[in-house]
Amino acid sequence: MAEDRLKTLEERTRYEPADVEGRVFARWDEAGIFHPEAEGTPDENFSIAVPPPNVTGNLHMGHALNASIQDLKIRVARMRGMRTKWIFGKDHAGIATQRVVERQLEEEGLSREEMGREAFTARVWQWVEEYGGNISRQFRELGASLDYEDERFTMDPDYVRAVTKVFVHLYEKGLIYRDNYMVNWDPGLRTAISDLEVEQREVEDTLYEIDYPLESGSGSITIATVRPETMLADTAIAVNPSDERYSRLIGESAVLPLVGRRLPIIADEYVDPEFGTGALKITPGHDQNDFEIGRKHKLEEITVIGEDGRITDSAPERFRGMETREAAEAVVADLREEGLLSGTQAYVHDVPHSHRSGRRVEPLISLQWFCDMEGLAKPAIDVVRDGTIRFHPDRYAKQYLDWLERIRPWCISRQLWWGHQLPVWYRGDETHVGEEPPCGEGWERDPDVLDTWFSSGLWPFATLGWPEATEDLRAFYPTDINSTARDIIFLWVARMVMFGKELTEQVPFTDVNIHSVIQAPDKRRMSKSLGTGIDPSDLIHGGPRPPVYEEGGEFPAYGADALRFGLLAMSSSQDVAFNEERVKQGRDLANKLWNAARLILLRVADVEPDAAAATTVEDRWIVSRLERLTARVTELYDDFRFSFAALELYGGFWSELADWYLELAKPRLYEEENEDVSAVLLWSLERVLRLLHPVMPFVTEEIWSLMPGDKRGLLAVAEFPVADESRFDEDAERELGRMIEAVTALRRYRDEVSAKPGAAVRGHLVADGYDELSDHVGRLARFEWVDGSDADGDVIASVPVPGGAVQVLPSDAFDAGEAEARIEKKRAGLVEEIERAERKLANEQFVAKAPAAVVDEERRKLAEYREALAQLES
């Protein structure tokens, strides 16, 4: 066992993630550490409900980042001994999934209409069974410690019951109602969508000016529109009441061209006299604003564009059945012929489009189900205001609050087949809403399904078995953290809070983490169709670089740890361009760690890790530094500042443990069987592994398994360290700080005088504070100390080091002539520094007003520079 262990270490000079990750994951899996018992209370337990990915999807970079963040939090909690549940599951994603399957059908020459609802949904289920597994495989690749044993789906029977119950509850409370109202109609998907599913896109339109003849026959009134075809549904003309140009016309009527309808001319403050002609055609059936004006003035609502996007029978015969674009052209042509088109101009403006299909949204009046949100929003506002729920970064709280404070009714019905069908039945004029179908004959169920976000809003508690009072719910609800991208703060986060407060009377989580959006390397959006998307799996296992990388080629197999490190290190509170260098840095870190472990584990004596074995000043130094690193990293993890944590770990391990301590420990490690240094080395390695494990679980677990001692168990459930401040050692840190400075100065000197790489430079160390460390300084800087400092005649240079100087003696390591030039350069630098400090201290204002500590520090530096200069000239 021990021999196998050492053999592995001996042979592998490089860390190969591909050989390790699958095996390590299997160990976690088999140990069952991802699946907690449903015991204890939410306060002592820790839980996160993963944002459920769409069943249709593959994990993209955003998922990989978010998984890294959540897994980090989960692993820290688990290592702190908490019972930890990361709730796993997927979302049925109504529109997205239905579209995928529909497209597949189209390829087979089929359509869902031909198949019928039942056969179609069966087909979707079949698809879900077949492809839904990808996601959990990808999460496993990343090392995500989700509770895979307990997977949820938003279409599970239990989940469907929960959704139904919520619908009925809100209906009975009067918050859910059915109404004929203006909705955003997606003509591509043929369904209503909510306001949040609409995005504004800039469109170049033509603004037409059309003359509407006055009924009196005395002239006409000119309106402007970008959608001439909607004039077929005009029912009024509006002007601003204060607009003197039109005041005499208010109460008169105009005649709608091509149709002949009489249009009253009304006054409404909404109309901007400055825009266009100052007269506005009112089309309550096809414009959101006009709809509201129409309701206010009790105007007729005419629908000339149907749900199929074609002109309806309410329009004159010759336009019926036309697509809107075609109708617009026909209307314009007719107007031109009649001489009623008085002008056209190019016009660029923002137009609502469906986020899903990309089609221009058609505002229509439609009979839909709505949920009144105002009452639900209030408690959701309060819990953020009073700090029960905290956002990280906190500026997102403002966005959340702004939206909730201006919330509008939510259109929740969708004309789809895949999803939660409304628990609503009709028979003649009767409506039945209930968890069970109505009794009696002749009832027909509403064919619509709910907006997917309605069911997503229940995620943190429905996954735990709500509305039943399950053990899971008792143990893990409320959850601790919700981590998402900011584009679903309203769609999802706010709704979970509203539903959570309404239905469970608790907040669904206490912390909301909003992570960066990872953009493509060229700062465009990552997208498959643009060729800017990067598949996380390709970074883990290696794979082709997407087109956004002009140099092409393949990604190396960086491994999951590298990807996790890279994503965490590059993310912050800002959006960030994907930076392959960070992933590379992660890979290098894993490799460096592996090799540091090789050095340590192949050489140490058979002892227990022990910080108390620190005897020498460098031992006390590394212990102190790692305790401080522990304190910093812990704070950063807890404060959701993951990139800082990752970079602190990188720097702390690499530039302190690896670059300095390991070099300082080598003599004792090689030349003697030193138990003290072994204990400190093992302790140091162990400490780094524990701290780094939440970021890089695989390599740390692997090295952990190679450490001596048979009863170590898994690092994933080992104790997360708590910084021991009693081991902070300022004396040791000061001393080592000076030593590092000295070594660096001497190395620089060697470089400047072009000393031969292998040869030692002879010299006297004439400085205080190196009692314990002079050998180290000599070895690391390649200086050979000659006893005494009285051979004045031989000294050819003096290199200032903290506490004194090193007098350089002639040797065959370098050409003495080089030394002179370098001394001059150094002297000039010091003189400059001295002048700067003197100038500052000569400023009476500075000395008088700056804090004493700052002034003292400046004086100290000045003294130091003067001493160094004196040394140089001695």
Next chain:
RNA sequence: GGGCGGUUAGCUCAGUUGGUAGAGCGCCACGUUUACACCGUGGAGGUCGCCCGUUCGAGCCGGGCACCGCCCACCA
């Protein structure tokens, strides 16, 4: 139109109580020193977007401007 971010070394980004600007990569020079070339050592490189102001002192605070990005919003 409103709101929120950003503008710091060639690149990607840090800089949390105002006190002589940092990291990684890249670049230059040197180096096969018995963990690691996915390495080591040393070095070069910045008028901190622009303008005012507060201060002994501003990348950091206040005011204004410019450009980039995102969110929200019903100007035809």
